[in-house]
Amino acid sequence: MVNVVWFKRDLRLEDNEALHNALLNQEPVLLLYLFEPIVEKDPHYSLRHFRFIDQSIKDLQNQLKTCQTKLICLHEEAIKAFQKIDEMLGIQSVFSHQETGLSITYKRDKELQQFFSKKGIKWKESINNGVVRGLNNRKTWINSWENHMNKPCYKFSAQSNQFISKKQAERITKELRVWNPIFKEDTNFQQGGRSFGLRYLKSFLNNRYSNYQNHISKPLLARTSCSRISPYIAWGNLSIREIVQEIEKRKKEFSNKNAIHQFSSRLRWQAHFIQKFEMEERIEFENFNPAFNHLQQQKDSFYIKAWKKGLTGFPLVDASMRCLQQTGYINFRMRALLVSFFCHLLWQKWQLASNHLASLFLDFEPGIHYPQLQMQAGTTGIHTLRIYNPIKNSYQHDPKGEFILKYLPELRKIPVEFVHEPWKLTPMEQRMYGFKIGKDYPEPIIDLESARKYASDELWKIIQSQKSKKAGKKILKRHTLRG
Numbered sequence: 001m002v003n004v005v006w007f008k009r010d011l012r013l014e015d016n017e018a019l020h021n022a023l024l025n026q027e028p029v030l031l032l033y034l035f036e037p038i039v040e041k042d043p044h045y046s047l048r049h050f051r052f053i054d055q056s057i058k059d060l061q062n063q064l065k066t067c068q069t070k071l072i073c074l075h076e077e078a079i080k081a082f083q084k085i086d087e088m089l090g091i092q093s094v095f096s097h098q099e100t101g102l103s104i105t106y107k108r109d110k111e112l113q114q115f116f117s118k119k120g121i122k123w124k125e126s127i128n129n130g131v132v133r134g135l136n137n138r139k140t141w142i143n144s145w146e147n148h149m150n151k152p153c154y155k156f157s158a159q160s161n162q163f164i165s166k167k168q169a170e171r172i173t174k175e176l177r178v179w180n181p182i183f184k185e186d187t188n189f190q191q192g193g194r195s196f197g198l199r200y201l202k203s204f205l206n207n208r209y210s211n212y213q214n215h216i217s218k219p220l221l222a223r224t225s226c227s228r229i230s231p232y233i234a235w236g237n238l239s240i241r242e243i244v245q246e247i248e249k250r251k252k253e254f255s256n257k258n259a260i261h262q263f264s265s266r267l268r269w270q271a272h273f274i275q276k277f278e279m280e281e282r283i284e285f286e287n288f289n290p291a292f293n294h295l296q297q298q299k300d301s302f303y304i305k306a307w308k309k310g311l312t313g314f315p316l317v318d319a320s321m322r323c324l325q326q327t328g329y330i331n332f333r334m335r336a337l338l339v340s341f342f343c344h345l346l347w348q349k350w351q352l353a354s355n356h357l358a359s360l361f362l363d364f365e366p367g368i369h370y371p372q373l374q375m376q377a378g379t380t381g382i383h384t385l386r387i388y389n390p391i392k393n394s395y396q397h398d399p400k401g402e403f404i405l406k407y408l409p410e411l412r413k414i415p416v417e418f419v420h421e422p423w424k425l426t427p428m429e430q431r432m433y434g435f436k437i438g439k440d441y442p443e444p445i446i447d448l449e450s451a452r453k454y455a456s457d458e459l460w461k462i463i464q465s466q467k468s469k470k471a472g473k474k475i476l477k478r479h480t481l482r483g
């Protein structure tokens with residue numbers, strides 16, 4: 001009999017409770033990663049995620065060398081893989097972290113639970129980053145999050161004889177499809193793996209953090225002044241607990257206390273948002289607040305295409321989208337702007353934006369993605385409605401147009417003072433600069449003022465309705481933090 005450690009979004013050896021627990025037992029341990037076809041085909045995911053996972057696994061394999069063992073990576077659906085391994089070696093227990101995932105993985109987990117029960121296999125799931133399963137409200141959540149963060153991190157230590165033999169590993173890789181992909185490197189993207197995650201964290205805490213709150217909303221400066229650790233957290237190269245404890249250990253070193261405080265609160269938001277999704281998985285498809293089902297939003301393929309391609313005629317919106325496409329990262333404010341532009345100004349349903357954005361965010365984390373998407377779209381009814389003005393944000397957060405010009409090369413011909421509103425160039429000026437609006441760069445696809453007014457009027461009608469207020473009260477009762 002063997003015990004299996006099933007690596008999911010916890011691609012690390014350190015502070016890995018599932019791995020730690022498996023190693024406490026007598027049975028040989030099989031380390032497993034499943035690249036599941038259901039996930040591979042899902043539109044939330046794209047090549048950039050798979051490459052990041054592959055890089056994380058390679059890094060992990062390197063660290064496993066001292067134990068003379070390997071993570072076995074299979075390209076199989078979970079049930080098939082576990083069934084076959086059970087037939088070949090006999091599984092006593094499966095150890096993994098709880099997953100707050102999309103409906104496809106939730107369904108898979110439920111089927112797997114039945115399969116394990118039938119076979120008498122125990123499935124021991126550990127809490128992931130302080131997110132608790134089965135909660136009805138958030139009365140005790142902060143305490144339990146803090147307790148989780150205060151517990152010592154699990155140190156990885158193992159001997160080669162604690163793992164399955166080479167022969168057993170070979171049997172599995174002969175009988176099942178191995179996942180051994182080859183990806184072309186792309187240096188525009190952050191590279192996966194714990195070693196890189198630790199490097200980003202170190203450089204942030206050593207000096208990059210000092211401008212955190214000043215630059216957090218600025219699309220270009222945020223790229224260096226924010227930590228950029230989100231993909232390493234999303235794929236589990238780093239645990240939140242080890243980051244929280246590292247900050248606590250070094251707290252006397254930080255001269256800018258406010259910056260480090262702002263950063264630390266966001267580490268708590270990470271689980272706070274995932275907890276919402278854990279308790280409300282329906283929001284992958286439905287409005288958080290059902291009163292917003294009354295919104296009349298017609299799908300407009302022309303608008304959607306322009307937004308996806310970064311061709312809306314609003315430079316900050318287009319630069320943000322193209323930056324995301326090219327690098328997998330954009331800061332929080334620009335993510336909010338992209339959503340607000342799509343849902344409010346183009347008046348499209350958030351459901352039509354979700355897969356596209358998820359497939360572009362290298363740090364795609366379902367539990368943050370959906371609650372944030374709905375919060376920015378204004379469909380929770382409990383948060384302040386923010387309809388971002390793309391022109392005002394452009395002057396405010398990219399005053400010299402450096403970010404815009406980096407990602408919209410077609411605007412480099414015109415004077416900097418026009419990059420925020422290129423349509424203001426007169427026809428004569430356009431001829432002078434060899435630039436034609438509508439040809440080199442689109443005219444704005446909507447009239448900003450009337451679109452803002454329309455969205456605001458329509459959304460406020462719902463926000464003020466009895467139905468929205470009643471549903472809002474229920475949401476608050478269930479999700480407001482206490483203590």
Ligand SMILES: Cc1cc2nc3c(=O)[nH]c(=O)nc-3n(C[C@H](O)[C@H](O)[C@H](O)COP(=O)(O)OP(=O)(O)OC[C@H]3O[C@@H](n4cnc5c(N)ncnc54)[C@H](O)[C@@H]3O)c2cc1C
Nearest residue numbers: 226227228229230266269270332335336363364365369372
């Ligand atoms: C529509 C939308 C979708 C988003 N989708 C994701 C997603 O899929 N994955 C993701 O990690 N973040 C998501 N965010 C939150 C946020 O934009 C990113 O976490 C942040 O920009 C990542 O950059 P950073 O690592 O430099 O963050 P920092 O500002 O350095 O923060 C440190 C960590 O705190 C957490 N964090 C920061 N801001 C938030 C926040 N607002 N909500 C929850 N956790 C936060 C992240 O884990 C982040 O890595 C989304 C925001 C919006 C508006």
